[in-house]
Amino acid sequence: MAITGGCLCGAVRFKIEADAPLGVRQCWCRVCQYLGAGSGTVNAIFRKDALTVSGPLTDYVCEADSGSTMHRRFCARCGTPLFSEAEPRPHQIIVRAGALDDPNLARPGGTIWTKSAPAWACFDPSLPQTEGQPPPPPKA
Numbered sequence: 001m002a003i004t005g006g007c008l009c010g011a012v013r014f015k016i017e018a019d020a021p022l023g024v025r026q027c028w029c030r031v032c033q034y035l036g037a038g039s040g041t042v043n044a045i046f047r048k049d050a051l052t053v054s055g056p057l058t059d060y061v062c063e064a065d066s067g068s069t070m071h072r073r074f075c076a077r078c079g080t081p082l083f084s085e086a087e088p089r090p091h092q093i094i095v096r097a098g099a100l101d102d103p104n105l106a107r108p109g110g111t112i113w114t115k116s117a118p119a120w121a122c123f124d125p126s127l128p129q130t131e132g133q134p135p136p137p138p139k140a
């Protein structure tokens with residue numbers, strides 16, 4: 001089975017050879033609030049070698065709140081946030097859940113960086129919360 005997705009304008013499409021993500025988290029770090037237009041982002045982790053992408057991407061490199069150097073990739077035409085990659089974990093690709101054709105596949109298993117969230121943020125009380133950067137999920 002493959003999981004598919006793409007950007008808002010359709011210029012970028014991708015396919016992941018997997019049945020499900022290795023882990024999904026909602027992230028409220030300060031960077032994600034920029035990417036999520038004020039909200040946190042939902043991010044699904046996959047093996048990078050399972051991903052194939054077509055279309056134009058831009059790469060913005062910056063340091064995450066965790067201290068890792070991150071590559072954040074966007075559609076070069078419409079700017080939809082699509083992927084991020086952490087240099088210390090080159091075998092993983094992080095996919096922005098909004099870009100999946102079926103966002104239902106990306107039900108979060110936890111909320112991270114709660115200490116960076118604004119006071120009005122709502123966290124799912126049934127999910128574990130982490131104030132900052134947790135370790136990678138066990139399967140990833």
Ligand SMILES: [Zn+2]
Binds near residue numbers: 007
């Ligand atoms: Zn696009």
Ligand SMILES: [Zn+2]
Binds near residue numbers: 027028029031032113
């Ligand atoms: Zn974040």
